[in-house]
Structure formats: C-alpha cells, structure tokens
Amino acid sequence: EVQLVESGGGLVQPGRSLKLSCAASGFTFSNYYMAWVRQAPKKGLEWVATISTSGSRTYYPDSVKGRFTISRDNAKSSLYLQMNSLKSEDTATYYCARHDTIAAFDYWGQGVMVTVSS
C-alpha cells in the first residue's frame, strides 16, 4: 500500500524558514517523480514543486521560485521542501504527492499545515 506521510509543519514568522519532510513507503520511491501541492485555507489547489527521479531536475511555479527548494533522498525514501523567506500567503496545507508521468498526482499524503504569521 502506497503511503506518504508529511511532517515538519507549524507556525513560523514572516521571513523565516521551514523544512517539510515526506516519508514514502509501499512503492519503489526512486522510480517516481515526486511533488508538493498546497491548499490555502478554504481555497483551491496550487502546485508548488516537482523533482525528477534522481533529483537532478526540479520545477517550480513563479510564486515560489527562488524561495522554495525541493529535494529527495532515495536511500531514505524521503522527500523534502525547504521554504525560505516565508510570506503570509504561503500559509496552507502542504501535500506530498507521487507525480506519475502519465497519471500525474496519483497518490497524496494527508497534508501538513504551515502557518506564516507574526
């Protein structure tokens, strides 16, 4: 059974940093692209980042480019999101998702809440 478990969320002040983690199990982690998708409170879904199988290629929308960094450790079956220079508009639930080349986000974690506030 595919499982994705996020951790590392919490309350952080504007301008500070936070690192999210996602522990994967139930599939061969190193064979899949992985992604982060977020959802602001009572809002829709926004893609945040994607990383290739080896980690050599990363992709971001303009809203987080230069501030967020996605990375992975295939030996630990773990995905990460380093978030710097956080803004109030980054407040959201962050989901880890398996990013299949055909089926897109076919499995999702339960999400972790990040609140950016002074």
Added chain:
Amino acid sequence: DVVLTQTPSTLSATIGQSVSISCRSSQSLLDSAGNTYLYWYLQRPGQSPQLLIYLVSNLGSGVPNRFSGSGSGTDFTLKISGVEAEDLGVYYCMQATHAPLTFGSGTKLEIK
C-alpha cells in the same frame, strides 16, 4: 499560465441523479505528441484529494465506473452516472500540458 474554468461552482444532486461538471481551458491541452494531460480529482471533506480520471478519460485505480471523463482541446467534462452519498466533496480539474501545472477553482457537489 493556463486558466481552467470550472462550471458550475456548486452542484446539488439527489442520490441516483446523473450530473456533469465542465472544465474549460484558456489554451488547447493537446500537446505536440498528441497527448492531452487533463485530470480530475475529488477532495472529500477533511480529506486529501484523490485521482479520479487521468488523460481525459482514463479511470484511476479503484475508481468506480460511474465516473467518466470526456472532451478534447479546450473543453472537458466529468460525468457521474448515478450520484452516491460518498461522492460529495469538491471536484477539481488539472492540466499538465503547459507549465506551470494549474488547477481549476473547483466544483462543490452537495447531496440533497
């Protein structure tokens, strides 16, 4: 960025009723290789989104066949043939043909 416009924003249905949700794209989602990267997701209350449909019309793993997807180019439809109570939630379309990946604003399905 590609804008996906979903209609209606809210839908109320009785059990057993068939309903459709529209997703219209600001650009064609057909790529140069002939693929159309249009997806449908359902987010039930308090849960993570789950994949329903991939590549316009393919059913995700474990998804009941009362769900179906159709369309091409810029116009796409998700149909539920015989709504069940467990189908309530918010439905999102998503495109992955053009960077950045974008989602529609969602359609909330309520059960009467």
